[in-house]
Amino acid sequence: MDFMKPETVLDLANIRDALVRMEDTVLFNLIERAQFYRTADIYNESLFTVPGFHGSFLDWFITEQEKIQAKIRRYEAPDEVPFFPDELLKPILPPVNYPNILAPYYKEININLEIKQIYTEKIVPLVAACDGQQPENWGSTSVCDIECLQALSRRIHFGKFVAEAKYQQETERYRKLILDKDIPGIEAAITNSAVEELILERLKKKVDLYGVDPSLKWSQKQQGKINKDAVVQIYKTWVIPLTKKVEVDYLLRRLEE
Amino acid sequence: MDFMKPETVLDLANIRDALVRMEDTVLFNLIERAQFYRTADIYNESLFTVPGFHGSFLDWFITEQEKIQAKIRRYEAPDEVPFFPDELLKPILPPVNYPNILAPYYKEININLEIKQIYTEKIVPLVAACDGQQPENWGSTSVCDIECLQALSRRIHFGKFVAEAKYQQETERYRKLILDKDIPGIEAAITNSAVEELILERLKKKVDLYGVDPSLKWSQKQQGKINKDAVVQIYKTWVIPLTKKVEVDYLLRRLEE
Numbered sequence: 001m002d003f004m005k006p007e008t009v010l011d012l013a014n015i016r017d018a019l020v021r022m023e024d025t026v027l028f029n030l031i032e033r034a035q036f037y038r039t040a041d042i043y044n045e046s047l048f049t050v051p052g053f054h055g056s057f058l059d060w061f062i063t064e065q066e067k068i069q070a071k072i073r074r075y076e077a078p079d080e081v082p083f084f085p086d087e088l089l090k091p092i093l094p095p096v097n098y099p100n101i102l103a104p105y106y107k108e109i110n111i112n113l114e115i116k117q118i119y120t121e122k123i124v125p126l127v128a129a130c131d132g133q134q135p136e137n138w139g140s141t142s143v144c145d146i147e148c149l150q151a152l153s154r155r156i157h158f159g160k161f162v163a164e165a166k167y168q169q170e171t172e173r174y175r176k177l178i179l180d181k182d183i184p185g186i187e188a189a190i191t192n193s194a195v196e197e198l199i200l201e202r203l204k205k206k207v208d209l210y211g212v213d214p215s216l217k218w219s220q221k222q223q224g225k226i227n228k229d230a231v232v233q234i235y236k237t238w239v240i241p242l243t244k245k246v247e248v249d250y251l252l253r254r255l256e257e
Numbered sequence: 258m259d260f261m262k263p264e265t266v267l268d269l270a271n272i273r274d275a276l277v278r279m280e281d282t283v284l285f286n287l288i289e290r291a292q293f294y295r296t297a298d299i300y301n302e303s304l305f306t307v308p309g310f311h312g313s314f315l316d317w318f319i320t321e322q323e324k325i326q327a328k329i330r331r332y333e334a335p336d337e338v339p340f341f342p343d344e345l346l347k348p349i350l351p352p353v354n355y356p357n358i359l360a361p362y363y364k365e366i367n368i369n370l371e372i373k374q375i376y377t378e379k380i381v382p383l384v385a386a387c388d389g390q391q392p393e394n395w396g397s398t399s400v401c402d403i404e405c406l407q408a409l410s411r412r413i414h415f416g417k418f419v420a421e422a423k424y425q426q427e428t429e430r431y432r433k434l435i436l437d438k439d440i441p442g443i444e445a446a447i448t449n450s451a452v453e454e455l456i457l458e459r460l461k462k463k464v465d466l467y468g469v470d471p472s473l474k475w476s477q478k479q480q481g482k483i484n485k486d487a488v489v490q491i492y493k494t495w496v497i498p499l500t501k502k503v504e505v506d507y508l509l510r511r512l513e514e
Contacts, residue, residue: 004393020470021292024482028285035278050349061329068321072396092307096393136261136353139329202470209466213277213459225281 003078006101010165019158020202026151026239027206027231030127033144034226036137038128042145043120058120061142062149063087078102081157083112083149102160105256109160109249111242112153118238119149126230156239159246166190166247167254178255183248190247196240200232207231260335263358267422276415277459283408283496284463284488287384290401291483293394295385299402300377315377318399319406320344335359338414340369340406359417362513366417366506368499369410375495376406383487412496416503423447423504424511435512440505447504453497457489464488 001009001018008014041047041057048057055063063084066075070088074080076096082088085107124145125131134141166189167174177185211231212224258266258275265271298304298314305314312320320341323332327345331337333353339345342364381402382388391398423446424431434442468488469481 021482024470025289028289032282032285061325064325064328068318068325069396069400071321072318072399074396074400077393077397093395098393136334136355138350139326139331140334142329143326143331213281213463225278 003098006099009101010168012165015161015165022155023203026155027210029148029151031226033148034127034129036141037130037132037134038124039133039141041133042138042142057138058142058145062146065146079154081110081112081153102164103254105253106160109246115153116149123234127226156242157246159243160250163247163250174251178251186248186251190244200236203235204232260355263356266358269422272418272422279412280460283412284467286405286408288483290405291384291386293398294387294389294391295381296390296398298390299395299399314395315399315402319403322403336411338367338369338410359421360511362510363417366503372410380491384483413499414503416500417507420504420507431508435508443505443508447501457493460492461489
């Protein structure tokens with residue numbers, strides 16, 4: 001996706017290609033996370049104390065990571081959304097001056113805290129190697145967690161581009177729905193059940209391919225690297241609905257001056 | 258790999274499983290890097306200036322990243338090797354107290370600067386989407402770079418465990434070779450050409466599976482996400498020989514008091 005060329009970014013075929021490619025990133029990262037135990041202590045605020053910081057160990061690590069990544073301009077890119085936007089540091093690189101592609105309020109559409117909660121409470125239990133704790137692996141586990149979270153966040157917030165493209169394609173239809181604050185109408189307008197089915201089918205194929213070691217294909221060690229059904233369920237239950245939530249949130253404000 | 262149980266770590270079958278699993282991590286990361294241009298400016302020391310820092314933009318980013326990761330104990334783990342060991346910060350988590358598995362000097366076996374040079378000069382040109390520059394993607398590209406470098410470094414330095422396991426298996430044979438400083442003899446003793454062939458064959462299968470979008474299988478868009486031959490070449494030309502270099506470096510000092 002070349003954000004320097006706005007006309008290509010809002011082409012729905014290009015958006016689709018970007019979303020398909022992002023599935024791989026999400027899946028690769030979930031497979032990496034699946035190597036580790038659940039280790040739920042990482043997400044427990046009462047088990048982590050650093051002076052001047054309130055939050056879980058994972059929150060602390062995300063904050064530190066985002067500070068550095070802000071320094072290298074991650075959050076200037078229109079498709080990157082921080083989990084802790086108030087903690088970011090100033091970039092050390094010159095600004096990129098991305099052309100305007102989305103409506104001016106786009107950075108305010110940020111459901112990362114909801115994504116983080118669903119990830120730690122629902123998604124991790126589905127993919128982790130087992131339910132226990134690995135205290136010596138807090139570091140490795142949180143490194144995987146932040147990569148999963150960033151990949152999921154980017155995928156879900158890409159709904160802003162989907163929404164903007166659809167709005168530009170059918171401006172009159174959306175204007176009316178937005179003026180009427182007709183949320184079920186907007187949801188119906190942005191939903192394409194056939195495409196959603198295709199996503200889930202493609203994802204199942206990808207898990208079948210990426211989730212096992214091909215050299216073990218005919219051996220007994222066929223358990224795979226990740227719970228196959230989990231990945232499809234994660235998309236069906238959370239990724240697709242949350243993307244639509246982002247689309248709706250974005251569209252509802254689209255007529256702001 | 259459970260470093261809390263030394264007896265399992267030095268079992269060659271477990272080491273093999275760990276190395277097979279690491280192939281996926283290396284491959285996933287190379288596929289992510291392949292989305293971006295070469296952008297060689299990132300690696301050019303003369304194009305990056307930050308007061309008090311000497312090095313390329315990538316060097317700066319690796320240093321910042323390693324500082325944080327040291328805080329979460331990454332470099333206490335016996336299989337993690339820093340690129341800039343003099344810049345690390347103290348962990349904020351309590352020490353893990355890993356049991357001794359390797360010889361006491363194991364942290365001094367560190368060929369990361371050589372790995373970084375080969376990666377930036379030889380490997381990136383083979384995997385990057387094209388030879389040009391993407392100034393707006395310095396950040397994303399360097400994020401992929403550090404993940405590739407860490408995955409390659411971990412894989413290559415795992416040679417220390419291979420070497421220790423082989424030494425314990427055939428102590429007398431290696432003692433004699435080490436006392437004679439017989440480097441070609443050590444190289445011959447640690448080389449198993451049949452296993453190397455198997456690695457390359459398995460890798461080719463993995464690239465065939467992970468490197469294309471399965472839903473595009475019968476379409477014209479079959480160019481794949483990464484140059485397939487490149488991955489096998491990277492293992493054959495650098496990963497396997499550098500792993501053996503680590504093994505030899507480690508073994509040559511094995512009789513130190």
